[in-house]
Amino acid sequence: ARVVSLGTGATLAESAERPGVPEMVWTSDQGHVAYPASRGIVVMDTTDGSSTILLTDRSFTGLGVLPIGNS
Numbered sequence: 001a002r003v004v005s006l007g008t009g010a011t012l013a014e015s016a017e018r019p020g021v022p023e024m025v026w027t028s029d030q031g032h033v034a035y036p037a038s039r040g041i042v043v044m045d046t047t048d049g050s051s052t053i054l055l056t057d058r059s060f061t062g063l064g065v066l067p068i069g070n071s
Contacts, residue, residue: 003033003046013044015051021061028067036060 001024002014013033020036027034034043040056041063 001033001035001042001044003044011049012046013049013051015042015044017042017051017053020059023062025063025065027065034063034065036063 001017001019003012004010005012017037019042020038024033024035026032031047032043032045034041036042036059037053037056039059040053041060042051042053044051
């Protein structure tokens with residue numbers, strides 16, 4: 001998966017992890033994007049380009065993101 005800036009065409013983040021289902025979600029601050037891998041969840045940080053795999057002992061069939069804060 002790769003996140004690319006529409007304005008500049010620059011790659012902001014990428015991950016070589018194979019997706020488990022074709023779904024990506026953005027965090028409410030637009031700083032991270034996540035998708036279910038074949039095992040676990042991949043979280044890509046668009047500010048530093050890093051990616052992290054979480055919960056690798058689990059399989060996911062979808063994702064959702066809820067904003068947390070005082071609203």
